Amino acid sequence: MIDIKYSAEVQAAKSAGTAIVALESTIITHGMPYPQNIEVAAQVEQDIRDAGATPATIAVLDGHLHVGLEADQLKALGQAKNVAKLSRADFAACLACGGTGATTVAATMIAAHLAGIDVFATGGIGGVHKGADQSFDISADLLELAATPVTVVAAGAKAILDVPKTLEVLETQGVPVIGYGQDSFPGFWSSQSNLAAPLRMDDAAQIARAHVMRQALGLPGGQLIANPIPKSDEIAADILAPIIDQAQSEADSQGVSGKAVTPFLLQRIFELTEGRSLTANIALVRNNARLAAQIAQQLIALRQ
Known part of the structure; x- marks a missing residue:
């Protein structure tokens, strides 16, 4: 069984049975420079909240699958160097080797399904x-x-x-x-x-x-x-x-x-x-x- 680390916000939404939307993390690490990447990621998360759901940005941090990132984790990821770009082929390897990686569409879908996010x-x-x-x-x-x-x-x-x-x-x-x-x-x-x-x-x-x-x-x-x-x-x-x-x-x-x-x-x-x-x-x-x-x-x- 994979150990998933949920942010406090996502854990609360799961406990309450309310709507959650998964987000990928390559837009943060590979999509644009810091600090614009963090500003955009935070804005997209807020758009989801304003529309009545909870955002769950997904990434692998130090070999752990995170579903939902705290503000400090989001900022750290946005400044990290040499972050792997994870798809189906290398997702498990990154977790097994204790790496840090941003999820593409394929890897985000896998993680979302594991976390019960539709x-x-x-x-x-x-x-x-x-x-x-x-x-x-x-x-x-x-x-x-x-x-x-x-x-x-x-x-x-x-x-x-x-x-x-x-x-x-x-x-x-x-x-x-x-x-x-x-x-x-x-x-x-x-x-x-x-x-x-x-x-x-x-x-x-x-x-x-x-x-x-x-x-x-x-x-x-x-x-x-x-x-x-x-x-x-x-x-x-x-x-x-x-x-x-x-x-x-x-x-x-x-x-x-x-x-x-x-x-x-x-x-x-x-x-x-x-x-x-x-x-x-x-x-x-x-x-x-x-x-x-x-x-x-x-x-x-x-x-x-």
């Missing part, structure tokens, strides 16, 4: 990278969605990916992809794309019922809620497309590969958009957190 808010999921027919670079997030019964609220897949192939893999794996409030699959930094969302739901109660129904049917895996960034915060897809192409071309010419591809592309897009991509990213994470809190509350209501 809903997780993130920015965007990983997926099939461009050129994956040669590199076989496909994120573990997709297989995790097929295996672990957590509802994940994201603004779609990261726009640097091969999104059509990402959707094909999710379909093959039997993962419900639900567009929230629109028929178009959101484009991460953009609210719309030219791809259709396979399913559509318009309120948190419908999403919660679908989560419970999957469990009743004995279906494995979770569901992806594709929540569009608010239009007031988006960067139009036609503006982003040539910028993403330029960043990808630079990565290819410089021989960037493997785990280095995503951070390289995100940094170049940040530079080429003069910081607008990060501003949009923060807005979409906060928007996802608010929706996740609503879904978590609806799940509690259904089970009472």
Whole structure:
């Protein structure tokens, strides 16, 4: 049995049977510099509280799985150096070796399920990278969605990916992809794309019922809620497309590969958009957190 260390706030919510929303920690360690990372993480946590749920930021600290971080732990993680980026493949190894690591989508889903948390808010999921027919670079997030019964609220897949192939893999794996409030699959930094969302739901109660129904049917895996960034915060897809192409071309010419591809592309897009991509990213994470809190509350209501 894994020893999970809960923050006082999360422990109180578990004891009271109230809504909890899981949050990943790579946004803190790998997403932006200190102190902005801590400020954004604290703001997202507060958004969840304001929406009526309890935030549970997940990380591995000195070989212990933490579900919910105290303020001092959050600050220390935000300043820590050489923090591992944990997915399914290296999660157990980090725990076994006493390491410190930040959880990606896949690892956060695993930890949330262990802790009995059904809903997780993130920015965007990983997926099939461009050129994956040669590199076989496909994120573990997709297989995790097929295996672990957590509802994940994201603004779609990261726009640097091969999104059509990402959707094909999710379909093959039997993962419900639900567009929230629109028929178009959101484009991460953009609210719309030219791809259709396979399913559509318009309120948190419908999403919660679908989560419970999957469990009743004995279906494995979770569901992806594709929540569009608010239009007031988006960067139009036609503006982003040539910028993403330029960043990808630079990565290819410089021989960037493997785990280095995503951070390289995100940094170049940040530079080429003069910081607008990060501003949009923060807005979409906060928007996802608010929706996740609503879904978590609806799940509690259904089970009472």
